[in-house]
Amino acid sequence: MKSLTLNHLSKTYFDPYKGTQVTALEDISLSIAPGEFVSVVGPSGCGKTTLLNVIAGFLPETSGSIRVDGKPIFGPGPDRGVVFQSFALFPWKTVLENVGFGPKMRGVGRDDRDAIAMDYLQLAGLAHAADRYPAELSGGMQQRVGVVRALANEPDVLLMDEPFASVDAQTRLTLQEELIRIWLDRRTTVLFITHDVPEAVFLANRVVVLSKGRVMNEITVDLPHPRKWDELVENDAFKLLSAQVLHSVRAA
Amino acid sequence: MAIITEEQASLWNKLQVAWVRLHQHWPNAAATLPFVPLVLAWWLTAMLEVFPRAFFPGPGEVILSLKSLIYKGILPEYLLDSITRLIVGASAGVAIAIPVGVLIGMNRHANRGLWPLLLFFQAVGDIAWLPILLVWFGFGLTTMTFVIVYTVLFPVVLNTVLGIRSINPDLLRAAHSLGASRARIIWEVVLPGALPNIMTGLRNGLGYGWRALIAAEIIVGTSGIGFLMFDARRAGSVVEIMLGMIVLGLLWYVVDAWILAPIERATGERWGMVTR
Numbered sequence A: 001m002k003s004l005t006l007n008h009l010s011k012t013y014f015d016p017y018k019g020t021q022v023t024a025l026e027d028i029s030l031s032i033a034p035g036e037f038v039s040v041v042g043p044s045g046c047g048k049t050t051l052l053n054v055i056a057g058f059l060p061e062t063s064g065s066i067r068v069d070g071k072p073i074f075g076p077g078p079d080r081g082v083v084f085q086s087f088a089l090f091p092w093k094t095v096l097e098n099v100g101f102g103p104k105m106r107g108v109g110r111d112d113r114d115a116i117a118m119d120y121l122q123l124a125g126l127a128h129a130a131d132r133y134p135a136e137l138s139g140g141m142q143q144r145v146g147v148v149r150a151l152a153n154e155p156d157v158l159l160m161d162e163p164f165a166s167v168d169a170q171t172r173l174t175l176q177e178e179l180i181r182i183w184l185d186r187r188t189t190v191l192f193i194t195h196d197v198p199e200a201v202f203l204a205n206r207v208v209v210l211s212k213g214r215v216m217n218e219i220t221v222d223l224p225h226p227r228k229w230d231e232l233v234e235n236d237a238f239k240l241l242s243a244q245v246l247h248s249v250r251a252a
Numbered sequence B: 001m002a003i004i005t006e007e008q009a010s011l012w013n014k015l016q017v018a019w020v021r022l023h024q025h026w027p028n029a030a031a032t033l034p035f036v037p038l039v040l041a042w043w044l045t046a047m048l049e050v051f052p053r054a055f056f057p058g059p060g061e062v063i064l065s066l067k068s069l070i071y072k073g074i075l076p077e078y079l080l081d082s083i084t085r086l087i088v089g090a091s092a093g094v095a096i097a098i099p100v101g102v103l104i105g106m107n108r109h110a111n112r113g114l115w116p117l118l119l120f121f122q123a124v125g126d127i128a129w130l131p132i133l134l135v136w137f138g139f140g141l142t143t144m145t146f147v148i149v150y151t152v153l154f155p156v157v158l159n160t161v162l163g164i165r166s167i168n169p170d171l172l173r174a175a176h177s178l179g180a181s182r183a184r185i186i187w188e189v190v191l192p193g194a195l196p197n198i199m200t201g202l203r204n205g206l207g208y209g210w211r212a213l214i215a216a217e218i219i220v221g222t223s224g225i226g227f228l229m230f231d232a233r234r235a236g237s238v239v240e241i242m243l244g245m246i247v248l249g250l251l252w253y254v255v256d257a258w259i260l261a262p263i264e265r266a267t268g269e270r271w272g273m274v275t276r
Helices: A046-055 A095-099 A100-103 A110-123 A139-151 A169-186 A197-203 A237-252 B006-025 B033-047 B059-072 B076-106 B108-124 B126-139 B143-163 B169-177 B182-221 B225-235 B236-267
Strands: A003-013 A020-032 A037-041 A063-068 A080-083 A157-161 A190-191 A206-211 A213-220
Touching: A003 A046, A003 B236, A020 A046, A020 A213, A020 B182, A037 A197, A046 A080, A046 A157, A046 B169, A080 A139, A080 B169, A080 B182, A095 A100, A095 A110, A095 A157, A100 A139, A100 A206, A100 B006, A139 A157, A139 A169, A139 B108, A169 A197, A169 B143, A190 A197, A197 A237, A197 B059, A206 A237, A213 A237, A213 B225, B033 B059, B059 B076, B076 B108, B076 B143, B076 B182, B076 B225, B076 B236, B108 B143, B126 B182, B143 B182
Parallel strands: A037 A190, A037 A206, A080 A157, A157 A190
Antiparallel strands: A003 A020, A003 A063, A206 A213
């Protein structure tokens, strides 16, 4: 549980087809407190996935700085766990081996990392699938594995890139509730990228609206926990906040 | 609508049970079925003497020659020679090809430097090397090993590169952000990710290598199945030539069904990376 600080972060790249420089991120300053859950929403092309890729260290920033717990980052690293939209599970590893991958890279021995992985699988209700291969699981189950694989490495910050965008609508609601439950249990700092406004509001303490590479608006979500969809769909505060975020995104 | 009596139904059931049992004991039984009409046609053509018997012997004569060559110990010895050469050559080829493929697939400079060379030497072809190899190394194992290594090398390198390029980039990113070093990523992600393609390369490479070996044995000619066939030509023994051809086909079938296919079933297919 550590802080994530972005200071005047910018990212431009050269588009060889247009022959011009394109600005993907412009002067983004954002401070996420330890244990905070921040959602980033915006229309497609607003730079939200680029933002995550730069923070994860997959793309170099053009200017500005990224700090985790006050320390600048260099490339990808285990301090920032990533959950991918494509799940990105290793097809040749069982569920248990996938979740134990981070500890294995840290040099944790077989028995210990199996125990760690099993703990996290139990947290996600997946202990029964430990010996299966990812291809044998449903999309929802695969992404549960994706989430606990990142968590089992005990990252300072969890970065999630539209993780529930490719699972069916019913499963998505369940996964959102489970994520809240896990987050309350572990209190990891989370940056959650999504284009789904209700999802952003449901999960976060704070919603950041991104437009054309800039932070356009920040909305604090002070709904009490634990949050359940069955209660929140009727909740006026939730509806009001969702409307507020939606207007902001549509104006973007 | 056809009416099936109870007896017919029970006979059909018995046949089904027998077929399932056969399958359990010998899973590849179905693969022999297409050969039944072929052998039958061969036998008929030979028996009716459509062509002179000396030029076109029947299955019976070939089986007799098989027995005699096994009895004399010539066939087992030559077969062992050929297989040993293939295994030695193919192992060396794969041992060189996979690291080269990984280097080209992972490193842009290596790709730029090696790719044109690779395409050039691939085009030269294995058999085209034989004249110069015979001058350099003479009629021996070195020449034949060189030819097999050369033949196996290219398909495995090219497919390894292809396999690496087709790995989902998110898998590499995931491994990176889970703390894997570059060396660990090659071992844990790149090689297993490219394995289905590497297997395709190996399958092609072994197929080409096997053919190149037979050609080399015919030309270099000291022992082996290729030599057996060419030697039989000198003696005018069509029976032994046919026997050699059948052994080649059978042997490839054995390699495919007992070695390559099981590996593929246990890896890419098991992992859901290749559709069955």
